[in-house]
Amino acid sequence: MNEKKEPLLRAExxxxxxxxLKALNDVNLEIYPGEILAIIGPNGxxxxxxxxxxxxxxKPDEGRIFFEGKKRxxxxxxxxxxxxxxxxxxxxxxxxxxxxxxxxIMMGRTMKMRANLFSQALYWGFSQKEEIEHxxxxxxxxxxxxxxxxxxxxxxxLPYGLQKRVELGRALAxxxxxxxxDEPMAGMNLEEKExxxxxxxxxxxxxxxxxxxxxxxxxxxxxxCDRIAVLDFGHKIAEGTPEEIKSNQKVVKAYLGEAxx
Amino acid sequence: xxxxxxxxxxxxxxxxxxxxxxxxxMREKNFGIWxxxxxxxxxxxxxxxxxxxxxxxxxxxxxxxxxxDNRPQLYWGMAACQCLGGVPVPLYQDAIHKELQYxxxxxxxxxxxxxxxxxxxxxxxxxxxxxxxxxIIYDDPRGLGNYKHDWLVAYTDVQEMGxxxxxxxxxxxxxxxxxxxxxxxxxxxxxxxxxxNPKGVMITHRMIADCSRGFLEWDNLDExxxxxxxxxxxWIGDHIFSYGQALTSGFTVNCPESTDTTxxxxxxxxxxxxxxxxxxxxxILTQIMIKIEDAAWIKQKxxxxxxxxxxxxxxxxxxxxxxxxxxxVLYAIGKILIYAPLLDNLGMRKIxxxxxxxEAIGPEIFEFYRSxxxxxxxxxxxxxxxxxxxxxxxxxIDSESVGPPAPGVEIKISxxxxxxxxxxxxFIGYYKNPEATAETMVDGWLLSGDAGxxxxxGHLKIIDRAKDVSKLNNGTLFAPKYIENxxxxxxxxxxxxxxxxxxxxxxxxxxIDYGAVAxxxxxxxxxxxxxxxxxxxPEIYDLIYNEIVRVNKSLSQDEQLKNSQIKRYLLLHKELxxxxxxxxxxxxxxxxxxxxxxxxxxEALYGGKDNVDVEAKVTYEDGRTTTMKANLKVxxxxxx
Numbered sequence: 001m002n003e004k005k006e007p008l009l010r011a012e013x014x015x016x017x018x019x020x021l022k023a024l025n026d027v028n029l030e031i032y033p034g035e036i037l038a039i040i041g042p043n044g045x046x047x048x049x050x051x052x053x054x055x056x057x058x059k060p061d062e063g064r065i066f067f068e069g070k071k072r073x074x075x076x077x078x079x080x081x082x083x084x085x086x087x088x089x090x091x092x093x094x095x096x097x098x099x100x101x102x103x104x105i106m107m108g109r110t111m112k113m114r115a116n117l118f119s120q121a122l123y124w125g126f127s128q129k130e131e132i133e134h135x136x137x138x139x140x141x142x143x144x145x146x147x148x149x150x151x152x153x154x155x156x157x158l159p160y161g162l163q164k165r166v167e168l169g170r171a172l173a174x175x176x177x178x179x180x181x182d183e184p185m186a187g188m189n190l191e192e193k194e195x196x197x198x199x200x201x202x203x204x205x206x207x208x209x210x211x212x213x214x215x216x217x218x219x220x221x222x223x224x225c226d227r228i229a230v231l232d233f234g235h236k237i238a239e240g241t242p243e244e245i246k247s248n249q250k251v252v253k254a255y256l257g258e259a260x261x
Numbered sequence: 262x263x264x265x266x267x268x269x270x271x272x273x274x275x276x277x278x279x280x281x282x283x284x285x286x287m288r289e290k291n292f293g294i295w296x297x298x299x300x301x302x303x304x305x306x307x308x309x310x311x312x313x314x315x316x317x318x319x320x321x322x323x324x325x326x327x328x329x330d331n332r333p334q335l336y337w338g339m340a341a342c343q344c345l346g347g348v349p350v351p352l353y354q355d356a357i358h359k360e361l362q363y364x365x366x367x368x369x370x371x372x373x374x375x376x377x378x379x380x381x382x383x384x385x386x387x388x389x390x391x392x393x394x395x396x397i398i399y400d401d402p403r404g405l406g407n408y409k410h411d412w413l414v415a416y417t418d419v420q421e422m423g424x425x426x427x428x429x430x431x432x433x434x435x436x437x438x439x440x441x442x443x444x445x446x447x448x449x450x451x452x453x454x455x456x457x458n459p460k461g462v463m464i465t466h467r468m469i470a471d472c473s474r475g476f477l478e479w480d481n482l483d484e485x486x487x488x489x490x491x492x493x494x495x496w497i498g499d500h501i502f503s504y505g506q507a508l509t510s511g512f513t514v515n516c517p518e519s520t521d522t523t524x525x526x527x528x529x530x531x532x533x534x535x536x537x538x539x540x541x542x543x544x545i546l547t548q549i550m551i552k553i554e555d556a557a558w559i560k561q562k563x564x565x566x567x568x569x570x571x572x573x574x575x576x577x578x579x580x581x582x583x584x585x586x587x588x589x590v591l592y593a594i595g596k597i598l599i600y601a602p603l604l605d606n607l608g609m610r611k612i613x614x615x616x617x618x619x620e621a622i623g624p625e626i627f628e629f630y631r632s633x634x635x636x637x638x639x640x641x642x643x644x645x646x647x648x649x650x651x652x653x654x655x656x657x658i659d660s661e662s663v664g665p666p667a668p669g670v671e672i673k674i675s676x677x678x679x680x681x682x683x684x685x686x687x688f689i690g691y692y693k694n695p696e697a698t699a700e701t702m703v704d705g706w707l708l709s710g711d712a713g714x715x716x717x718x719g720h721l722k723i724i725d726r727a728k729d730v731s732k733l734n735n736g737t738l739f740a741p742k743y744i745e746n747x748x749x750x751x752x753x754x755x756x757x758x759x760x761x762x763x764x765x766x767x768x769x770x771x772x773i774d775y776g777a778v779a780x781x782x783x784x785x786x787x788x789x790x791x792x793x794x795x796x797x798x799p800e801i802y803d804l805i806y807n808e809i810v811r812v813n814k815s816l817s818q819d820e821q822l823k824n825s826q827i828k829r830y831l832l833l834h835k836e837l838x839x840x841x842x843x844x845x846x847x848x849x850x851x852x853x854x855x856x857x858x859x860x861x862x863x864e865a866l867y868g869g870k871d872n873v874d875v876e877a878k879v880t881y882e883d884g885r886t887t888t889m890k891a892n893l894k895v896x897x898x899x900x901x
Binding site: 135136139151 | 291292293294403406407518525
């Protein structure tokens with residue numbers, strides 16, 4: 001679908017090993033602006049590793065990454081990459097437990113804060129103006145995710161589904177060019193899943209975010225994603241639209257088939 | 262008195278002229294901040310939207326469906342519709358598809374106003390079956406960006422059209438408003454009766470205006486009041502309170518950020534005037550009790566001690582007796598330590614007057630709030646009377662009655678014991694249903710359908726629905742709702758259904774209050790998996806047993822009713838639910854339906870069995886159904 005478009009992110013011939021285990025082997029992946037890409041595959045296929053490479057947490061042994069056409073250098077740390085506009089959520093919750101939902105989402109704005117520590121501590125001049133602006137952005141996210149009622153509730157006191165939503169809010173607060181979601185619906189019941197699916201779709205359609213996500217629920221993946229990349233034992237075995245993936249024999253054998261048998 | 266405007270468009274024009282820009286007509290919490298609108302803003306919003314509707318082809322006497330939470334835009338839409346001589350038809354947003362379809366079709370709505378995507382989706386779905394819906398207008402655009410239909414229009418776009426129309430036709434608005442007359446229909450409020458299809462109650466501008474002013478004068482309320490708008494807009498109570506009274510007095514209506522934040526938002530506003538059904542008062546009390554159980558030992562002791570003091574004092578106050586000096590001092594201490602902080606925490610410290618209406622309230626609950634110092638009063642009304650029949654007067658409170666007739670209202674009791682009334686709020690009739698109108702209206706008197714009598718103090722006392730009052734086999738009077746309400750005054754009982762008509766004794770179904778009972782069980786380390794499981798625990802049967810004994814003791818005090826004590830009971834396996842048709846949206850039991858559906862359970866109550874198998878169909882909100890099976894215990898209760 002996006003043949004002519006420049007990819008937002010291009011990963012070329014990525015390989016990485018942990019000890020003797022080759023987690024990814026010569027994987028190519030493109031993420032195009034405005035799409036929702038799902039990365040699927042059986043357990044241990046290397047999905048999370050791939051996300052960790054995209055956001056710079058791991059450095060690949062081989063291969064190159066281009067973000068907005070610019071090559072990523074070896075020296076770039078995850079926070080540089082985050083500043084470039086890549087935000088993510090985690091498979092296991094990684095919220096500040098004692099902090100309110102509001103505070104957690106506000107953390108997502110850190111990258112965008114310019115006032116220095118001194119003026120922030122005094123809450124004076126520019127920092128006051130800045131704080132109001134950031135709060136406004138955060139309030140829009142709270143409104144978007146419909147979590148007004150838990151604004152002041154400490155994260156640790158929230159039910160799991162809501163914590164996931166707050167985490168999504170924090171990622172959105174960074175206004176990333178590329179949003180990475182690691183199993184946003186893991187451990188949720190059907191209703192919570194439908195909710196999150198709705199927010200992910202809205203983030204894509206209404207707010208225009210480019211999203212790459214890992215998900216196990218095939219129903220959700222087939223419903224909301226534009227394209228799917230399938231990993232199996234560190235290899236990319238297929239890529240295409242949900243329709244193409246459904247009828248791809250390799251995928252059925254490696255992944256979907258297992259579940260059915 | 263010709264200078265007092267009697268139609269809502271004229272009242273709105275008058276308010277915009279009369280009140281300064283600093284007087285706030287409406288507040289809405291958005292993005293965590295309260296946004297304010299003056300009466301001039303209110304008028305501008307209404308005017309733009311009304312003219313936009315004209316541009317879309319809205320004609321006089323046209324109906325417009327309105328569905329959603331209490332948002333300023335929806336109230337403005339209602340007013341805009343009225344400015345054009347149209348009639349708003351507010352809908353319950355939790356109504357199931359079939360009900361909505363019936364109402365939208367029956368009321369012949371060509372226009373519909375929805376709060377957001379969720380409501381707009383419902384309407385779009387309805388449009389497929391009811392093609393007469395031409396335009397769907399939505400307020401919150403979120404999630405609707407991808408729908409491209411000519412007939413799906415954003416609220417702000419309609420207003421934009423209105424502004425353009427206004428420039429081309431500057432006199433149109435005032436001319437069209439001047440055509441609206443006090444005796445024109447101003448709203449059709451559909452009531453979900455306990456039987457059959459909903460009926461559209463036709464009400465005029467004059468009725469709402471007169472009744473609203475009647476309420477305001479009764480309690481000396483004025484434009485300085487603050488109220489929270491959080492009850493369904495389709496309920497006549499909200500219409501009188503957040504629309505009728507707000508416009509006629511000019512006071513401020515506050516719309517919470519979302520349904521879930523209402524409680525917190527109320528704390529920030531501190532309303533001075535509150536109108537709520539007993540269910541809300543019960544819920545708040547249950548919440549308080551749960552929190553108190555979690556509080557430190559010393560706080561619990563202090564709370565219970567001072568609540569006893571307050572209760573003693575309130576009983577004296579209600580009886581208009583003098584309070585002993587010792588209790589006066591204790592009450593003053595309690596006020597500093599407990600009552601005032603508690604009210605502050607509930608956002609109820611500034612309340613001048615509060616009403617409970619729509620159902621009977623438990624005397625304990627009623628007295629609890631009064632003893633804290635809230636001027637809570639009971640009100641009796643129905644949609645057909647614009648909620649205006651009788652209400653309690655300051656200094657003349659009785660926890661068992663609903664007060665003397667409201668000014669301008671006459672009440673009489675028919676030979677069969679049914680309450681009849683005549684007043685300024687009496688409706689025109691049911692829309693397109695003259696048969697039902699004729700059944701309700703007799704020589705200018707309205708039949709309330711409630712059985713009641715006038716007490717020695719001149720107060721109206723309601724016992725039950727007239728058609729439900731019957732006799733046991735031994736001839737004892739059996740008033741099921743009276744018994745059910747007594748049961749429901751327990752925090753652990755959510756609903757109950759009493760049986761006894763043409764039976765030898767009274768037996769009841771009980772629906773436990775899941776939240777309160779679950780909390781009680783957790784505290785005692787009683788494990789459970791679901792509602793059904795919890796309800797069938799022997800400990801819970803014991804808990805409810807004590808509640809029934811309390812009711813039996815109270816019934817035994819009443820000469821007429823002492824033989825209608827409860828002899829057997831069972832706890833239901835599921836909550837009675839309007840989606841299953843067991844109760845109405847306003848939580849009134851549909852007796853005949855329940856009797857049919859649970860015939861086997863009733864037989865078990867009277868057949869002497871000690872348990873019974875049940876299979877029940879459950880309907881989800883989206884219309885899907887499923888069946889569940891359970892085995893229910895039946896138990897005997899001691900009588901007095």
